[in-house]
Amino acid sequence: MKYTSILLTGKGSTDKLQITQNELREPAAGEVRLKIICTGVGFTDVIMRTGYYPYAPKLPFVPGYELVGTVDAIGAGVKPELLGKRVAALTVHGGYSEYTYLPPDNLVPVPDGVDAAEALTLVLNYVTAYQMLHRVAKVQAGDSVLITGAGGGVGTALLELGRLAGLKMYGTGSKSKHATISALGGVPLDYTSGDWVKSVREQIGGAGVKAVFDGIGGDYLKRAYPLVAKGGHYVFYGLTGTVKNGKASTIAPLLTLARYGLRKIQPDGRKTAFYGVTTIYRKDTTPFKEDLAKLFDLLAAGKLHPVIVAKMPLRDAAKAQQMLERGAAGGKLILMPDL
Numbered sequence: 001m002k003y004t005s006i007l008l009t010g011k012g013s014t015d016k017l018q019i020t021q022n023e024l025r026e027p028a029a030g031e032v033r034l035k036i037i038c039t040g041v042g043f044t045d046v047i048m049r050t051g052y053y054p055y056a057p058k059l060p061f062v063p064g065y066e067l068v069g070t071v072d073a074i075g076a077g078v079k080p081e082l083l084g085k086r087v088a089a090l091t092v093h094g095g096y097s098e099y100t101y102l103p104p105d106n107l108v109p110v111p112d113g114v115d116a117a118e119a120l121t122l123v124l125n126y127v128t129a130y131q132m133l134h135r136v137a138k139v140q141a142g143d144s145v146l147i148t149g150a151g152g153g154v155g156t157a158l159l160e161l162g163r164l165a166g167l168k169m170y171g172t173g174s175k176s177k178h179a180t181i182s183a184l185g186g187v188p189l190d191y192t193s194g195d196w197v198k199s200v201r202e203q204i205g206g207a208g209v210k211a212v213f214d215g216i217g218g219d220y221l222k223r224a225y226p227l228v229a230k231g232g233h234y235v236f237y238g239l240t241g242t243v244k245n246g247k248a249s250t251i252a253p254l255l256t257l258a259r260y261g262l263r264k265i266q267p268d269g270r271k272t273a274f275y276g277v278t279t280i281y282r283k284d285t286t287p288f289k290e291d292l293a294k295l296f297d298l299l300a301a302g303k304l305h306p307v308i309v310a311k312m313p314l315r316d317a318a319k320a321q322q323m324l325e326r327g328a329a330g331g332k333l334i335l336m337p338d339l
């Protein structure tokens with residue numbers, strides 16, 4: 001039997017994403033086979049396609065950072081009770097496919113009764129947001145924070161979890177994202193016209209915000225960093241703003257590291273942190289598994305309502321990445337092989 005995957009065949013535009021057929025095999029010893037229910041399309045996939053990403057494998061490879069699927073076969077040595085279970089995994093690559101093979105240790109059970117697509121949004125975006133809020137910046141109720149790219153996948157997760165934590169939130173986004181940012185409890189700031197840095201300053205007063213969560217990078221570091229209060233955190237986690245005309249800058253991450261990465265406390269008393277969900281996961285999978293399980297509980301309890309922009313068939317992976325590059329997605333884009 002054959003199954004379909006989307007293969008990234010080279011760096012460049014979305015025409016490097018090609019539909020490919022593979023032979024379905026039995027799982028090897030110590031491996032499970034997953035029938036993928038859904039996989040996310042995130043801006044990191046675009047960065048992998050267009051340029052620098054430290055954890056991208058050698059080309060060609062199947063992108064897809066996260067997935068929810070059903071264990072449909074198990075290899076020797078795998079606990080039989082896993083068979084038929086719905087599980088989630090942070091794969092970094094491999095999700096744009098009808099099937100994949102993984103070691104069981106990498107799987108987190110998805111509770112019965114929760115929607116698979118909603119569960120999927122938690123795997124990358126919500127864990128990233130949760131860990132930045134609670135493991136890095138350690139925010140407290142009443143703190144004010146600034147979220148850049150607040151209308152995007154991670155941005156909307158930061159807003160929803162920030163609201164649960166009782167934060168006062170400011171979020172940058174183009175006008176098309178303002179309704180979403182407001183609905184999630186943020187004060188929307190239009191970065192495309194006027195001076196949003198001045199506008200935040202006027203609203204927060206002289207002291208500054210307790211934390212900035214920045215997924216845009218580039219000149220945002222210069223502009224948003226001074227908005228952090230003394231002792232507060234500048235948490236940097238993405239480079240969306242450095243992808244121009246289908247190319248990602250390789251210089252920007254290096255300059256950023258040189259300027260802010262060499263020490264955790266800057267001479268002016270502000271703290272800087274480079275957050276990477278995969279950097280932590282590669283060292284120890286426990287925090288990821290613990291945090292995802294907590295988020296699944298919140299979802300099952302009806303406390304989270306992730307913003308899903310579109311559910312698309314697997315063959316539309318290129319279209320989904322183009323939507324992200326145009327900034328058209330206000331939330332999570334999901335590929336579903338069965339559509």
Ligand SMILES: NC(=O)c1ccc[n+]([C@@H]2O[C@H](COP(=O)([O-])OP(=O)(O)OC[C@H]3O[C@@H](n4cnc5c(N)ncnc54)[C@H](OP(=O)(O)O)[C@@H]3O)[C@@H](O)[C@H]2O)c1
Pocket residue numbers: 041042043044045047124125128148149150151152153154155172173174175176177191215216237238239240241242275276277278324327328329330331
């Ligand atoms: N470090 C980690 O562990 C980690 C984990 C997940 C994601 N990431 C990174 O986080 C970033 C965001 O990912 P995502 O999947 O949430 O992306 P996304 O859904 O595309 O959201 C990014 C948002 O930024 C806005 N934006 C785009 N270009 C901009 C610019 N030049 N200036 C200001 N705003 C701009 C877009 O909307 P508007 O322009 O319409 O406002 C969009 O809503 C990416 O760089 C991704 O690689 C990092």
